[in-house]
Amino acid sequence: MDNKDNDFDVLIVGAGISGIGMAAHMEEMCPGKRYAILERRDNLGGTWDLFRYPGVRSDSDMHTLGFIFEPWRHEKSIADGPAILDYLHRIVDERGIRENIRFGMCVETADFDSASARWIVTVVTGEGERKRLTANWLYLGSGYYDYDEPYDPGFELGEFAGKVVHPQFWPEDLAYDGKNVVVIGSGATAVTIVPSMAKHAAKVTMLQRTPTWMFSRPARDGMANTLRKILPERVAYKITRWKNVLLQDVAFKRAQTRPEKVKDFLTKKMRENLGDKYDAAAFTPPYDPWDQRLCLVPDADLFEAIKSGKADVVTGRIARFAKDGVVLEDGREIPADILVTATGLKLAVAGKIAVSVDGEPVDFAQRFYYKGCMFSNLPNLAVVFGYLNASWTLRADLNAEYVCEVLNLMDEKGADIAVPALSQAEENALEEDDIFDFSSGYIQRSKAIMPRNAVSFPWRLNQDYRVDRKQMKRDPIDDGILHFKGVSHAPDDHAAPAPSSTARSPT
Structure with a gap:
């Protein structure tokens, strides 16, 4: 070149x-x-x-x-x-x-x-x-x-005979229609994968060691879509952007100053979304909101999948992997044809x-x-x-x-x-x-x-x-x-010399 x-x-x-x-x-x-x-x-x-x-x-x-x-x-x-x-x-x-x-x-x-x-x-x-x-x-x-390289929690898969995938390296040809799927993890990736796979899988279980705070909101921003119809595009975008910046900021700071109030609010909303499927043990983390990032559930899709019976959330620690499932420390066994290790980055x-x-x-x-x-x-x-x-x-x-x-x-x-x-x-x-x-x-x-x-x-x-x-x-x-x-330049000397082995201060 x-x-x-x-x-x-x-x-x-x-x-x-x-x-x-x-x-x-x-x-x-x-x-x-x-x-x-x-x-x-x-x-x-x-x-x-x-x-x-x-x-x-x-x-x-x-x-x-x-x-x-x-x-x-x-x-x-x-x-x-x-x-x-x-x-x-x-x-x-x-x-x-x-x-x-x-x-x-x-x-x-x-x-x-x-x-x-x-x-x-x-x-x-x-x-x-x-x-x-x-x-x-x-x-x-x-x-x-x-x-x-994603985070590896060091699972010993033992005799598990099914397919194991990590979200960071998703295979194009993974077939899961009619399969039992266990998604290990409870962060944003798991919360996204579970309702999507539940549309075609026989059953999808989100297996979590610790619950995560979740909140639901519509995928569509009604105010943004309305403003775009009546205002110039850039003006509507600027207003919506600042509205959302302010909402994010207020929500985060309120979680810091009044965590119990925010816990009550989030819990109330999850109860409303899940109805008789709400399980406090599965949806009450041991930490305050925003001590970890909140998980977004757009259009309550995860909650709808749980209510339909196509998905569920199980809290527990893994004891071992059987040939066709996951065995927990308390003896419960979750059937699995596919394991999704959504264990983090x-x-x-x-x-x-x-x-x-x-x-x-x-x-x-x-x-x-x-x-x-x-x-x-x-x-x-x-x-x-x-x-x-x-x-x-x-x-x-x-x-x-x-x-x-x-x-x-x-x-x-x-x-x-x-x-x-x-x-x-x-x-x-x-x-x-x-x-x-x-x-x-x-x-x-x-x-x-x-x-x-x-x-x-x-x-x-x-x-x-x-x-x-x-x-x-x-x-x-x-x-x-x-x-x-400034440094002294010879004419056209931008093709830099090879690095020196002697360290010099840039200042």
Whole structure:
């Protein structure tokens, strides 16, 4: 490849929501910048292309999971996977983004060369060939979980003779008509799969070790659909988006301040939906609402499946797997032809890319978040880790807009490097905070690899979109913490040299 094909202003990793969002912001805010999106798969969409299990859908409303710049036009606010993919495909085609996506490119390493202010990125193609690309900025939209390996709870399947599948790797040809299915797990994935499979299976049992708080709402947003008929599309979308942001925020904060009231409310609604099928033991978790993420049940589909007798929820611990079922510690046996292990995800940092600066490996667990976007003393790199208590895209939009503003300010200053500077003395003075105040297993299992979090902004990954939005708008880009620096360039030297083995400070 000649230089114009392997050197860029910005390399974006991942063609999912985060990566496409960054590209769209660049098209609007940095039209002169050259960028490429590196996508390891053969299709765009990230999570929405990877997950193919029955009923796959959003568990956030699409007026907030959708982008701030692109209205959601479908009648259903809680959308299925194919509708979300249609939305993403329309955006990349209408905004000229598709031509900048390079499929089948898995990023293996990324080393920042301080002398040239270039990221030297090694990618492996689908054919196993290694290529080297360079860029001034690296934007990681690679998601938050391991695409190759889901969480393995270590089940010993023993003599089980049926089919075992994990939702992350759903086989296209799985036949389950008339079969007994046991879905192990009680999170969002299980709550989605059970009612969908129950339409065709003989019986679907959701086997949970611990109950989950659930709430039901219509898949269609009546207010959004009404506003779209009487107002310009973008105005209607903006109103609905902010209405839903406020509702999410109020609900989350009420759960924190008055958990018993929220428990009573959720329990009342589940009783109403389930009638005489309501079992307190199966629907009363031992933790407060929003200590873990609430599970959405659109149009009460899970509850309807339970009432019809096609699905049920069983609480218990697995003792062993028999040839044709699951035996619990209390002696109960659940017949199973198919086991679905919806046991959760395995988190990953930076898409498992080996990141380094001047050949010195970067340990993200030793870096502080900066504005929920960059990291202490790590130059020209940004990442997206969405909200746990709200839609992922809310932060993806914030971060993309912020990075575009940083890039434009760098041009104004003639700077090649932007780095959030944190001295050792300043770091020692920071009061650390729990990065994720959630008790969910996938969160707790991964805390050791997560970056550090301070109590106060800007050295934190916050969980309050409205606060973040105000601060990102209010605080200047040139805040005295983000340091800008130029480097000496020989003519046409953007093809960066090989990484040095000697570590040098980017500041």
